[in-house]
Amino acid sequence: MSDAPWTIERISEALGDPALAQRFLDEINRVPASELLTVFAKWERIAKDTLAALERADEVIAYEARGEEPPGEWIDGTDRVREEADRIRARGAA
Numbered sequence: 001m002s003d004a005p006w007t008i009e010r011i012s013e014a015l016g017d018p019a020l021a022q023r024f025l026d027e028i029n030r031v032p033a034s035e036l037l038t039v040f041a042k043w044e045r046i047a048k049d050t051l052a053a054l055e056r057a058d059e060v061i062a063y064e065a066r067g068e069e070p071p072g073e074w075i076d077g078t079d080r081v082r083e084e085a086d087r088i089r090a091r092g093a094a
Helices: 008-015 018-030 033-065 078-090
Strands: none
Touching (some): 018 033
16 A cells, blocks of 8 residues: 555545546535535545555455465355445435
8 A cells, every 4th residue: 555645636546446537526515614625534434445445355366366275264244245235225225
């Protein structure tokens, strides 16, 4: 992960998904000045989490490409992820 400072542009790029980046831009452009840093910090955390997840995925892919088991204990979280996605969609966030 880069040590470059987080900017609106960098957060938009790190989010990866154009729709999500647009959502960020919409929110950051509409927030009152008194809430700007809070909203920026929220989206910075989301961008950092996204990049960290992509890095972990790349590591797993590299292990599997070599025919090795990725390190650590792996738990199938498919149902949990689907339930969370349903809750998010129900709130209208997706």
